[in-house]
Amino acid sequence: MYDKEIGLRPPANKRIFAVLMSPHARTAVARGASSALTPVQYYNNSNQIVEAAIRDPIGSVCIVEAHAGSRRDLQLLAEGLGQTGASLLVTGRLASSTIQPLLSCYKNLADCRVAVAGIHSIERRLVEIMKDEKDQDASLPVLTRIIDRLPTDGRQILAYAVVAGERILSVSELASLCAVSERTLELRTAACLGMRPKRLLMWALALHSSWRATRLEWHGKALAGAAGCASERALSNRVVRTTGHRLANFRNGDFEDVVLMFLSALGLPSSAEVIVQSAATIIRAEMDVAP
Numbered sequence: 001m002y003d004k005e006i007g008l009r010p011p012a013n014k015r016i017f018a019v020l021m022s023p024h025a026r027t028a029v030a031r032g033a034s035s036a037l038t039p040v041q042y043y044n045n046s047n048q049i050v051e052a053a054i055r056d057p058i059g060s061v062c063i064v065e066a067h068a069g070s071r072r073d074l075q076l077l078a079e080g081l082g083q084t085g086a087s088l089l090v091t092g093r094l095a096s097s098t099i100q101p102l103l104s105c106y107k108n109l110a111d112c113r114v115a116v117a118g119i120h121s122i123e124r125r126l127v128e129i130m131k132d133e134k135d136q137d138a139s140l141p142v143l144t145r146i147i148d149r150l151p152t153d154g155r156q157i158l159a160y161a162v163v164a165g166e167r168i169l170s171v172s173e174l175a176s177l178c179a180v181s182e183r184t185l186e187l188r189t190a191a192c193l194g195m196r197p198k199r200l201l202m203w204a205l206a207l208h209s210s211w212r213a214t215r216l217e218w219h220g221k222a223l224a225g226a227a228g229c230a231s232e233r234a235l236s237n238r239v240v241r242t243t244g245h246r247l248a249n250f251r252n253g254d255f256e257d258v259v260l261m262f263l264s265a266l267g268l269p270s271s272a273e274v275i276v277q278s279a280a281t282i283i284r285a286e287m288d289v290a291p
Helices: 023-035 046-055 071-080 096-108 122-130 139-149 152-164 171-178 182-193 197-214 220-227 232-243 247-251 255-265 271-289
Strands: 015-019 040-042 060-066 087-092 111-116
Touching: 015 023, 015 046, 023 040, 023 087, 023 122, 046 060, 046 071, 060 071, 060 122, 071 096, 087 096, 087 122, 096 111, 096 139, 096 152, 111 122, 111 139, 111 152, 139 152, 139 197, 139 255, 152 171, 152 182, 152 197, 171 182, 171 197, 182 197, 197 220, 197 232, 197 247, 197 255, 220 232, 232 247, 247 255
Parallel strands: 015 040, 015 060, 060 087, 087 111
Antiparallel strands: none
C-alpha cells in the first residue's frame, strides 16, 4: 500500500483511466502515457472511472479534470476509489467549490496529486506516478491542515498561493492565477486572510521548504533550487524574514511546527485551541440551561 508521507509503493503494473475535456489535457496525458508505454482508456464520467478501478484495482491511475461544476464528481471519487488503491491525478483549475472535495480525495485515497493549470505539467505529474516516484509536493498536506479554518472567500486565494508558492512567485503572477487584478487580490487577501499577498507567498515558500527539509530530508542546492533561490543562504534568509527561524532549525523540528506558526500568523487557532474553545462553548451552554 502507498503511504503519501512515508513512500511505500504499490505494484508498478498500472492502467490509466481518464475523464478529460480539454484538448490540452488530453495531449499532455497522451504524452505521459506514451512515455510509460501505457494506453489510456477514456470515459465519460467519474462513475465509469470508479467502476473501472474497482474491476482493475491494482495499479490503476485515474485522471479527472476539475472545474467549477465538478464538486460532485470529486466527492464520488473520494468515496468510490477509497478501497481500490488507485492513484488519482486531478488536473484543471482550483475553483472555490472544488477545493474541499479535492482535499477529501487526498484524505481518503492512498495517492492523490494535482496538476493545476498554469502551474504544473500534467505530463510530468503522470510520469512521476507511473514511475512510482514519491510525491514531493506539500500543497495538499498544507491545505488539508488549514483550509477548514478559513472563511470561504479566502480559500481559493490561499489554495493558489500554497500550490504555486512552492517557488518564488510574484504578486502579479498570483493575481493572474486567481483571475483577478492585483488591487482586488490585495483587498481580498487583507480582508479574508489578514495579510498582504507578498507575505502570503513568503509563507507558502517557507511551508514548502520546511516540508522538503523535514519530510523529504533535502539539503543545500536541492532545497534552494526547488524554491527558485540562488543559494541555500538566500532561501534561509527568506525563511528567517517570514518565520523568525533559520531553515536549519526546521530539520531538528517538525513540519507541523511551521504549520502552527502559519496559523498563528493568520490569526487562526490550532486544532488543540479549537477543541478547548469548543469545550468551553459547550460548558457555557450547559450552564445557561442549568436550573
